Amino acid sequence: MLKIYLICLASFLFPICFLITLEIYKTLKNHIIINYTKNSFDNNNLLHLAQAYIKQNKWLKCITILENNIEVEDKVIIKCYNGLGFCYYHIEEYGLSEYYYKKILKQEPYNISTLFKLANVYSLSKDSKNARNIYQKVLELDKDNTIARKALNKLS
Template identity: 40%
Template structure:
């Protein structure tokens, strides 16, 4: 009986060690990437994909103000032909405000993303969610209908 207990305890501890090791590796890669960005000579020339990755790191760490600050700063650097990047910036900023329960500002940023590119599913989903959270069921159902129509058009 004692052997079974040891086997079960070992299996449990091995799974915990595996999860901890994976998280440590993930954190190591994040820190390595941030260090590489920090060593960049011209801070204004950081690629947009790197900025989005940094924003995701801040979101995962729940550092909302840092995420908003970096995205607002680099939003001014986005070229006109990089519309999708700008929409992602707006969506991430809206997510940050939504996470701290500032729904009016989150709605403003989601609507900016929607106005730039009205056919991006993630933006429509974010709008439906924020309207539901703020109690505007009519607007949520209207946007949800647009999302449904968009899904039906892509399937046909």
């Protein structure tokens, strides 16, 4: 009878132990990757890893890596802000997406790509007044921009 009890107990506990071990492994793996990138001296590796997570639609992992390494040099910080804005946009955190796109525009006020992304964030968050202002700014920078003209007509 004791053998049957032990077999039943082991068959019940084994899957639970396996699942717990698997979760611990995933957590440690993510922790090692984040610490590796944080201690890495090559900022391009950081951006490549973030881009890989973006391609896999792993928004939170990308955000974690980029936010933990935000103190990088000026050349790379714009790309980090862009990645953060993009990830927050895809998880529908439009306020944070707007925040990072505005940080880019403080350093590069004539970045048309970022202006478009910010206008799109405003459109999705039902802020048509700000979206209209951004599209008008794009048209001031590039008078022949048909995409901004069409978007502005849709908002009117």
